[in-house]
Amino acid sequence: MAISSERKEVLIARLLYALSQHVGKGNAIDQGELYQFVFKKPCTNKHNQARELRALIEELRKKGIPILSTHEKDGGGYYLAQASQEIEDYCKRLRKRALKLLDIEAQIRGKTLPGVVAEIAFSLGSHRLIGEVERYESERSKS
Numbered sequence: 336m337a338i339s340s341e342r343k344e345v346l347i348a349r350l351l352y353a354l355s356q357h358v359g360k361g362n363a364i365d366q367g368e369l370y371q372f373v374f375k376k377p378c379t380n381k382h383n384q385a386r387e388l389r390a391l392i393e394e395l396r397k398k399g400i401p402i403l404s405t406h407e408k409d410g411g412g413y414y415l416a417q418a419s420q421e422i423e424d425y426c427k428r429l430r431k432r433a434l435k436l437l438d439i440e441a442q443i444r445g446k447t448l449p450g451v452v453a454e455i456a457f458s459l460g461s462h463r464l465i466g467e468v469e470r471y472e473s474e475r476s477k478s
Contacts, residue, residue: 338387349373350391354402359417363405369413434471448472 338346353372357364370378370388378384392402392413401416403425416422434448441451452468 343391346373346391347395350388350395351400354413354415357412357414360403360405360414360421363412363414365412431471434468437468438471438475 350369350373353364353369356362364372366385366388367378367381370381370385373388373391374384396402401422402413403416403421404413405411416425437451437455438448441448444451449468449472
């Protein structure tokens, strides 16, 4: 179901207001609670309904707004970054997750992770990704 641009603006304004009250990892707001505040109705189906919330969050992230998330057992949720170190830690987690997905792709294709990344880097005209992959593989082999 498409959201009208007027409705979307209202939802984004509510989302930004709610997140402005939850700055820093220790102040994260639960996804269900955030959904209820933004959409003004309870989140009865976290998988389907939260997709709308995640789409709004993704749109704001693409505009550079540092909306981060945590998945800790005792208080996960969304929050605005309070410090550059929170952004750095979050981005490291994103990169590690991306490398894990590329590793799965490599295994499916019967290739090495550096090989798949090299193909991507070559197609982008850049070889900067190789160092990241080498670091990931080094960490993976340690665990």
